[in-house]
Amino acid sequence: PKTIAIIPSPAGAAVHDMLRILRARWPLTEVKLLGVRVQGTEAPPEIAGALRYANRYKVADLIITGRGGGSIEDLWAFNDERVARAIYESEIPVIGHEPDVTIADYVADTRASTPSNAAEIAVPDRNDVRARLTALERGMTKTEESRLSALRERLTALERKRVLRDPMAFIADKRLLLDYTQKSLASLAEKQVGERRQRFAALCASLHAMSPLAVLARGYAVARTATGTVLRSADEVTVGETIDVTLGRGSLACTVNETRGENNHGKKL
Numbered sequence: 001p002k003t004i005a006i007i008p009s010p011a012g013a014a015v016h017d018m019l020r021i022l023r024a025r026w027p028l029t030e031v032k033l034l035g036v037r038v039q040g041t042e043a044p045p046e047i048a049g050a051l052r053y054a055n056r057y058k059v060a061d062l063i064i065t066g067r068g069g070g071s072i073e074d075l076w077a078f079n080d081e082r083v084a085r086a087i088y089e090s091e092i093p094v095i096g097h098e099p100d101v102t103i104a105d106y107v108a109d110t111r112a113s114t115p116s117n118a119a120e121i122a123v124p125d126r127n128d129v130r131a132r133l134t135a136l137e138r139g140m141t142k143t144e145e146s147r148l149s150a151l152r153e154r155l156t157a158l159e160r161k162r163v164l165r166d167p168m169a170f171i172a173d174k175r176l177l178l179d180y181t182q183k184s185l186a187s188l189a190e191k192q193v194g195e196r197r198q199r200f201a202a203l204c205a206s207l208h209a210m211s212p213l214a215v216l217a218r219g220y221a222v223a224r225t226a227t228g229t230v231l232r233s234a235d236e237v238t239v240g241e242t243i244d245v246t247l248g249r250g251s252l253a254c255t256v257n258e259t260r261g262e263n264n265h266g267k268k269l
Contacts, residue, residue, distance in 0.1 A: 003030045004122055005060035005092075007050045009038045014115035018064065021116055026123035032059055043077035048086035055091050063094045064118050065104060078102035095121055222246045234259040 004022065008015040015033065022031055034054060036046040047065070054063055065078070065087070077083060079102045087094050088107040095118045096108035105111040112118035163170040212222065223231040224244045237243060237256050245252040 001029060001061035001122065003032060003060040004062045004064060005032045005034055005054045006064045007034045007036055007047060007054070008065075008115075009036070017114075017116045018119040021119040022123055025120065025125045027126070029123050034059075038075075038077055040077070044080035044082050047077060048080075048082045051083075051086040051090055051094075055089075058092075060092060062122055063090065063092050064115075064122060065094060065096050065108065075102055078104035220248075234261050 006015060006018060008018075019031060022029060034050040036050050037043045038047070051063065051065075054060055078096075081103075084103045084107050087096075087104055093109040096102075096105040096111040110121065112121050158164060222245070224246070225231060225237065226242055226244070228244075229236075231237060231243065237259065239256050239259060241256050243254050243256060245254055
């Protein structure tokens with residue numbers, strides 16, 4: 001809390017104990033004293049009024065209802081319904097304390113064993129905070145040192161890379177790779193061309209073997225009628241008809257003098 005309101009008896013020793021502890025533990029907190037009477041018939045309305053005043057004007061972030069010890073009669077003001085309701089209705093957190101427990105302690109947000117303990121609960125100990133900050137500082141320093149060490153190792157590894165130490169060497173390597181790839185592609189292309197040439201030659205040989213001209217070159221002839229129809233049987237012409245005979249080299253114009261028929265076994269009919 002940045003500001004603490006203490007509702008005590010101004011003359012009580014408990015107030016001095018709380019101020020001492022608050023100053024020692026957390027001197028950054030501002031303390032406001034709302035002095036009231038804590039005994040007698042005037043005490044309950046003064047305590048309740050101080051609580052309502054603190055809430056109405058938002059004078060603090062935390063309220064401590066401090067009081068000294070004493071008999072139950074001395075502390076009877078904190079058993080008063082008006083005080084209990086004012087504490088219960090307070091929007092600002094309230095700390096009470098336990099010895100000779102009163103109704104006010106039951107309706108408070110929390111309660112301490114003594115006024116000094118209430119002050120200890122209200123604020124952190126600056127020594128604890130300093131120790132925590134120191135530990136956080138060390139942790140952050142260690143983390144940053146580890147991160148810098150990792151970055152330094154990475155930088156060293158990059159410095160050792162050949163591409164950074166000798167950029168032209170990297171280009172030379174790529175040039176060698178390009179030459180190798182080019183030769184590989186040329187060799188592959190040449191191989192494919194050779195294979196296709198051989199296939200082409202084989203196809204040409206097959207076509208040539210099936211060509212009618214090749215058949216004629218082996219001594220066969222093709223006879224055609226005057227209209228160009230290929231003769232397959234002697235019955236397709238008559239005696240005296242002119243036919244054309246194509247040889248392996250050249251052709252003959254012939255006149256049919258006689259027709260002879262044969263069966264499938266080569267015998268004359």
